[in-house]
Amino acid sequence: MKKNLKTMISYYSKYKLVFWLDLFFAALSAAIVLIIPLIVRFVTSNLIYESPEFIISRGKWIALGLIFMIIVDFGCKFYISNIGHVMGTRIEYDMRAEIFDHLQKLSFSFYDNQKVGALMSRITNDLFDITELMHHGPENIILSVIKIVGAIVILVSINYKLAIVSIVVLPFMFAFSYVLNKKMRGAFKNNRAKIAEINGQIEDNLSGIRVVKSFANEEIENRKFKVGNLNFLNAKKNSYFYMGVFQAGVGTFTTIVQVLVIVTGIFLIANNSVTATDLVTFMLYISVLTEPINTLINFTEQFQNGYTGFERFREIMDIVPDITDKKGAKPLVVKKGEIEFKDVSFKYEDATEEVLSKVDLKVPAGAYYALVGSSGAGKTTLCSLIPRFYDVTSGSIKIDGEDVRDVTLKSLRSNVGIVQQDVYLFSGTIYENILYGRPDATREEVIAAAKNANAHDFIMSMPDGYETDIGQRGVKLSGGQKQRLSIARVFLKNPAILIFDEATSALDNESEKVVQDSLESLATNRTTIVIAHRLSTIRNAQKILVLTDNGIEEEGSHKELMEKNGIYRGLYDMQFKN
Incomplete structure (x- = not known):
């Protein structure tokens, strides 16, 4: 916890001036609150015994002084609520930018074990509560400490006996708070985990809403969500139980202080040890003393929310990317x-x-190789090792004699183009999605890439041409159209090495022919590896590699492998037996 708090505090470094001014104005506001009961005491103990003229004369100055304090207090509170909140939001902005950038660096291995909705919860909900803590935390502490210490000093100066009676309860109150705080911290952390699970479930459901509806399984999804939602409800109930005990307990301690002061004050007045004026002033300061204690009580909930969010933020930030550029x-x-x-x-x-x-394999420069084999044999995995989406467990992969681990990731992945079966298009326009291949490309280059991918004609038939919005994940396009946009994106990227991962296996025959022509055009004069399910698409490959659980068991041209009458022949006959 100490390390996390130190790290959290470091985020104030960019905003030192705003931070210190925020604390200064908080302290000034607290001082004004402490001064007002002293003015009441002066009026009730001294001024009321003077002549009306003297009271009016002094009263004018007191009124002016109070008006001045009101204006100053307004300015303090405005700065705290406005500029202070902006500071907290800027810190949230910094953290969100930091965690998003860090997520970009984490490898496929990390995402293999994560839910998108849960990660989104860490970037949004958790960081919002951190903002509230980073803004209100320091000012609430400084306000509360100044008010508590100031009130105690003034109370002792008024009557030390009454002060002792009121202060003696405070250690028990803080001990009670400490124990309940630990309980609440665990409960709030559990809340965070449960809301992340719900977000993950919602994201999963909405992403697959077409599958849900096609199977008419809305009721099943509702039942699944009800379980997660109920778990969250129970977690919240648990945290609110501890919070209820906490707030009720501290509220009771506050009332006990007031009751003790009243009862003790009655006996002290009877013994002429305290005046009625001092008792009234004392009661005013008891309010000043207990109000910051209540603030600290509310702060504990805020702290639990914010600190738990920060812990979850650091859980991600502390994950060291397992695939990075090596030194040099x-x-x-x-x-x-x-x-x-x-x-x-x-x-x-x-x-x-x-x-x-x-696995030992050499793909000559400019060659067109194909990978075939049963599902799970490792075809996609083999190709994922080239751009270092994963790192080899042992052995090495070299491009032009350079180990891929010895070069920068950016330059490596810039030289490798991948066309996958499951095309991912971003929300936005057709133009924006093709431009993603090379963001600095001109419009003419984007259109040329689309033409090379046999996509220009269908794009121009769309309502707004290249500016047509394609919806979430390209939902407004057919499979063949989406695939051609992904090929156009790779055309624009213009990589030296290509990987086609079953790029046509989900298409109908007509779309497959168009996409196949686009792929072959793209593969010209580039080193190309094709992962194929439909063996008809790779007959022209220079070499076909048959991958099994035992590695590469067969290799050769389509004709050579058919004549060998081995695994490839069996796969081919299975597909074309009809």
Whole structure:
């Protein structure tokens, strides 16, 4: 906790002036609150015994002084509520930018074990509560400390016996608060986890809403959500139970202080140890003393929310990216495009068995190779190792003799273009999605890429042409249209190495023909690896590699593998037996 608090405080460093002014105005506002009961005491104990003229004369100055304090207090509170809140929001902005940037650096291994909705909760809900804590926390503490210490000093100066009676309860109040705080902290952390689960469930449901409706499974989804929602409700009930005990207990302690002061004051007045004026002033300061204690009570809830959010923020920030540029990594310059796998083995994190074992493969520059094999043989995994979406467990992968781990990730991935079966298009226009391949490209280059991908004609038939909004994940487009946009995006990127991951397997025959033509056009003069499910699409490959659990078991041209009458022949016959 100490380390986290130190890290949290470091976020104020960019806003030192605003932060210190915020504390200064908080202290000034607290001082004004402490002064007003003293003025009441002066009026009731001294001024009322003077002549009316003297009272009016002094009263004017007192009124002017009070008006001045009101104006100053207004300015203090305005600064705290306005500028102070903006400071908190800026800190939230910094944290959100930091965690988003960090998420971009984490590898596929991290995302394999995460839910998008849960990550979104960490970026949004958690950070909002951190803002409230970062703004209100310091000022609430400074306000409360000044009021409590100031009130105690003044109370002792008025009557130390009454002061002792009121102060003696405070240690019990703070001990009670400390115990309940620990309980609440655990409860609030559990709340965060439950709301993250709900966000993940909502994201999963809405992303797959078409599947839900196609199976008419809305009722099942409602039942699944009800379970998660009920877990969150129970977690909130638990946290509010502790909060209820906490607030009721502290409220009771506050009332006990007031009752003790009244009862003790009656006996002290009877013994002429305290005047009625001092008792009235004392009661006013008891309010000044208990009000910041109540503020601290409310602050504890705010602290639990904010600090729990910060803990969850740090859980992500403390994850060290497992795939990064090594020290001294240099940019990759692809001169030819030769790819070599040497004794490559790989297994996923926490997996017991290897997906790939001691794979040796050389893909010559400009070659057109195809990977085939049963599902789960590791075809996609093999290709994912080239741009370092995952790192090899052992062995090495080289491009033009350079180990991919010795070059910068940006330069490596800039030289590798991937067209996948499951095309991801961003919300926005057709133009924006193609431009994603190379953000600094001109409009003419974007249109040229679309033409090369056989996409220009269908784009121009759309209502707004290149400015047509395609909806969430391109929902307004057909599968073939989405695939051609993804190919146009890679055309614009113009990489030296291409990977086609079953890019046509989900398309109808007509769309497949158009997309296949686009892919072959894109592959011209580039080193290309095709992962194929439909074997008809790779007959023209220079070499076909048959990947099984035992590694690459067969390789050769379509004709050679058919004549060998082995695994490939069996797969081919299975597809075309009709």
